Amino acid sequence: MDRTLPFTTAFNFRDVGGYTGHEGRTVRWRRLFRSDSLHRLDLGDTEAFAALGVRTVIDLRRPHEVTRDGRVPEYVGLGYRHIHPEHQDWDEIPYEEDLGVARYLANRYHDLAEQGVAGISAAVGVIAEQATAPVVVHCVAGKDRTGVVCALTLSVLGVSDADIATDYALSTEASERFSEFLRTRKIPLREIPRPYFSSPADAMAIFLRELRERHGSPEGYLLAAGIQPEQLAALRTHLLSDPAA
DSSP: OOSBOOOSSOSSOEEOTTOBOGGGOBBOTTSEEEESOOTTOOHHHHHHHHHTTOOEEEEOSOHHHHHHHOOOOOOTTOEEEEOOOOOOOGGGSOOOTTTOHHHHHHHHHHHHHHHTHHHHHHHHHHHHOGGGOSEEEEOSSSSSHHHHHHHHHHHHTTOOHHHHHHHHHTHHHHHHHHHHHHHHTTOOOOOOOGGGGOOOHHHHHHHHHHHHHHHSSHHHHHHHTTOOHHHHHHHHHHHBOOOOO
16 A cells, blocks of 8 residues: 555645554554645645545644635535644744754654643544544644644554654654645745754654653553543554454
């Protein structure tokens, strides 16, 4: 199966299936996708998107980002959930080179996990419902808010931190594709700090390691956030392949 799906105007759309989870079971393909903003989908992309059979879009963007850019195009059978995990705007937290990109990003993900806990648990709760699948989770770049939600989901499924960090790091290439798109369209860009377009694997590895230090495990974090044990069980049931006979 192809992990990265080639859309013309979405640059970070990919399947998170195929990774090895609990008891050697595999994360099912074509059940959970992650993406950057879907408001740009043009006619051809919309048809390809619909062909995936997506039932639910979870939009993690801030309300003003949705108002500014619009949302995924509608079609019959597509459910839309706007779930905003509230957190401090990154523009209020200047990046300092001495800190390093990975450390800066890990700090922002901890901020998101603590300040936006209600939204994150709500998003994982939607993913846990079999009736909502296939699901696409997205934000603006598809790497930070989306990255944290997908990392927690994959961790609950038993995917290793190394594989989760590797998947997260794929967003760097997507950011390069998006930057090239902006250049070809001659869209002016303000000076953007490096972390906004970077996703080094170390950032996610640090975040997951320190999340365990703070909460015991990703499951512990989610349970404290209000996710029920039966929801975590349901997540594993429909997103992991059947146990070997």
